Amino acid sequence: MPHTRSKGSPPFPESAEPERDLHERYRLLRARLAAIIEEKKVHVPPLFSDMNNHTVHERASDGVTGARSSITRPEVANTNNWQIPSYIMTTITSATQFHGLEEEDAPGHLSRFVRVCDTFNITNVNGDAVYLRLFPFSLSGRAASWLDTLPQDSITTWADLQAKFLKKYYPPSRAARLREQIHSFRMGPDEPYHMAWERFNTLRSRCPQHGLTEWALVEKFYNGLTHETQVMFNTAAGGHIMEKKSVPQCEEMFESFALSEQESPHPKSSTSATRASSSTTRGCTR
Secondary structure, eight states: OOOOOOOOOOOOOSOOEEEEEEEEHHHHHHHHHHHHHHHHHHHOOSSTTGGSSHHHHHTTTEEEEOOOHHHOOOSOOOGGOOOOOOOHHHHHHTTTTTTTTTTTHHHHHHHHHHHHTTOOOOOTOOOOHHHHHHGGGGBBBHHHHHHHHTTTOOOHHHHHHHHHHHHHHHHHHHHHHHHHHTOOOOOOTTHHHHHHHHHHHHHHHHHHTTTOOOHHHHHHHTSSOOOHHHHHHHHHHOOHEEEEEEEEHHHHHHHHHHHHHSSSTTTHHHHHHHHHHHHHHHHHOO
C-alpha cells in the first residue's frame, strides 16, 4: 500500500537549530504574557515571597518575644526610686504562693499578699503600681498559667485584678459551699476538740460573707459540739454556757479550752479534760 503523507507545509518551518528556536519561542511567549499582565493590571503574587529566606523554626516562632502580659502596669514617675527589697521577693516567691488548687484560700491569699507588700514603701509610687508588678510572682502552677491566658493588657488596676482572681478561684458557688459548712457544722465523734475549733475558725475566715452575727456563730459552734464536750463547757461555766456567758466570754473559753487540750499529752483522757476545764474556768472568770 502506497504511503500517503500530507503535501501541505509543516506547522513549524524546519530549522537547523531546533533547540535554540524552542527557547526563543518560550521567550517570546513570556514577553507577550508579561505585556498582557501589565496592560490588564493583573497582580500575580510571588509564590513563596521572602519565606525562602527563613528556616521552618524561625517561621514557627515568628512574633514570639516573651513580653506578653495580661497586666498593664502603671507608669512610675521616678524610676530611680523603683526598687523592691530583696526580702519582699523572697517572701512572695517562697512563703506567699497560690497554686490554684481546689482547697486553697483565694481571699486569704490576697490578704497575705497585701500584708507583705505593705511592709515597705516607695516614695511617689502608689499601691497599684506595687501590687500589679508583684502579684504575678505570688502565683505558680495552674494559677500562673491562668493569669497568662487572660487577654493582653486587659488588667489595668489592682481592683480589676482582684475581681478577676476571685471570680476564678472564689466563685459564688464556692462561697455557698463554705457557708453551708458553717451552718451545718458538726464536731466529729473522734475529732479532738482543738481541731474542731480550728476547723470552724478556718471556715469563718474563708467565708467572710457567711451572714451570721457573732452570737449566732457562737451558738452554731456550741450546738455542733459532741454532747460530752458541751457538758465540759457547761460544767466550767457553772451552768449552761449559753445562759451564763457573753459572746466574748464564750469565745475566750472556746480558745482557752483548745490551747489547754493542745498542751496536754493526752487530750482525750479524763484527767486532761478536767485540767482543761479548770484552766478554762480560771481564764473566763476575770
